[in-house]
Amino acid sequence: AISAFFSTSSSQSAIKNVMVIGSGLMGAGIAQVAAATNHQVTMVDQTNAILTKSMRSIEKSLDRVAKKKFKDDTEGGNKFVADTLARITITTEPNTAIADTDLLIEAIVENMRTKHKLFTDLDNAAPSHTIFASNTSSLPIREIASVTKRKDKFGGLHFFNPVPMMKLVEVVRTPETTDDTFDALFQFSKELGKVPVSCKDTPGFVVNRLLVPYIMEAVRMLERGDASARDIDTAMKLGAGYPMGPIELADYVGLDTTKFIIDGWHEKYPDVPLFEPSEILNDLVARNKLGRKTGEGFYKYD
Numbered sequence: 001a002i003s004a005f006f007s008t009s010s011s012q013s014a015i016k017n018v019m020v021i022g023s024g025l026m027g028a029g030i031a032q033v034a035a036a037t038n039h040q041v042t043m044v045d046q047t048n049a050i051l052t053k054s055m056r057s058i059e060k061s062l063d064r065v066a067k068k069k070f071k072d073d074t075e076g077g078n079k080f081v082a083d084t085l086a087r088i089t090i091t092t093e094p095n096t097a098i099a100d101t102d103l104l105i106e107a108i109v110e111n112m113r114t115k116h117k118l119f120t121d122l123d124n125a126a127p128s129h130t131i132f133a134s135n136t137s138s139l140p141i142r143e144i145a146s147v148t149k150r151k152d153k154f155g156g157l158h159f160f161n162p163v164p165m166m167k168l169v170e171v172v173r174t175p176e177t178t179d180d181t182f183d184a185l186f187q188f189s190k191e192l193g194k195v196p197v198s199c200k201d202t203p204g205f206v207v208n209r210l211l212v213p214y215i216m217e218a219v220r221m222l223e224r225g226d227a228s229a230r231d232i233d234t235a236m237k238l239g240a241g242y243p244m245g246p247i248e249l250a251d252y253v254g255l256d257t258t259k260f261i262i263d264g265w266h267e268k269y270p271d272v273p274l275f276e277p278s279e280i281l282n283d284l285v286a287r288n289k290l291g292r293k294t295g296e297g298f299y300k301y302d
């Protein structure tokens with residue numbers, strides 16, 4: 001029992017202080033789960049207004065978790081929520097806050113240039129022991145890491161939306177990622193209560209290499225008029241056992257993120273029909289209908 005206690009205690013881990021950059025759908029979820037498992041978290045975004053909104057969404061999500069975890073123990077649940085929130089600090093200045101960071105997790109927009117700019121600055125500002133990780137859905141980790149001098153301490157840590165509910169983390173290593181770095185990322189994922197799997201640095205790793213073409217095939221089916229969005233979703237939920245259909249899942253992931261992924265792959269692999277862009281998707285994104293997060297995508301949300 002004692003060894004079990006120590007092996008799960010974050011005080012025994014190399015990673016205590018975590019910085020999460022980008023506090024959107026993914027960053028807020030990652031910050032929440034890291035704080036809920038006793039890590040000190042610094043959450044970063046571009047403005048305080050965004051950060052305040054993200055803290056509110058973390059609180060809402062924690063309330064849902066607490067309701068389940070502390071069924072009849074309201075006091076215990078309230079303490080869990082308050083203690084978790086108290087472990088999260090917010091800032092718009094990552095370059096100063098990075099000084100105490102053991103692990104940096106980047107979850108900003110899916111754009112190589114923006115990620116390169118961020119990592120170039122942070123590589124100069126961070127202590128040498130800090131491990132860098134990206135939560136990218138589709139970009140090569142090796143290419144993201146290329147602008148840093150810590151390619152040995154760089155890996156992919158790919159979470160799934162909604163982070164508090166989804167158990168999987170894909171831990172991605174490049175040829176330069178050392179065993180120590182990989183092991184630290186793998187162990188950290190376990191500390192969060194997640195199940196890590198090991199992936200090579202291939203497009204989409206495991207899940208998105210299968211899931212994104214599937215979503216895009218559903219969008220093409222809709223474009224051809226083969227079936228309505230509702231019928232496609234109902235069919236895949238009831239006929240294949242998925243918790244969400246592919247069209248509602250696209251809305252859930254975010255149509256901008258879905259478009260960034262598919263456009264990036266299409267540019268790199270123009271001959272792969274599964275990576276073809278879609279008119280409907282392009283049109284919705286152009287009209288800022290980005291899915292659930294903006295209140296409308298393929299569907300409308302309250």
Ligand code: CAA
Nearest residue numbers: 061064065068136137159160161162164165208243244253
């Ligand atoms: N925080 C905390 N709890 C949450 C939550 C959140 N953000 N979202 C849902 N929950 C909880 C609810 O409180 C609810 O708890 P109870 O069972 O105690 O009532 C439970 O989850 C179920 O929620 P709902 O009843 O509202 O809805 P649901 O049964 O449809 O479950 C879901 C919601 C877990 C999101 C489920 O629909 C699902 O698994 N959908 C598929 C998600 C998926 O495929 N994600 C991967 C996207 S791809 C990706 O992430 C990778 C990428 O790079 C793009």
Ligand code: NAD
Nearest residue numbers: 022023024025026027045046107108109110136137161253
């Ligand atoms: P999002 O649009 O919800 O959030 C991105 C956040 O990053 C925004 O709050 C934005 O203000 C912030 N940001 C942008 N540039 C920044 C910068 N230079 N410094 C600080 N903050 C910055 O996006 P998301 O869905 O959370 O996706 C974030 C990353 O996670 C992307 O790389 C995406 O591919 C990946 N991802 C997304 C999903 C998903 O289902 N949405 C799942 C797994 C991985």
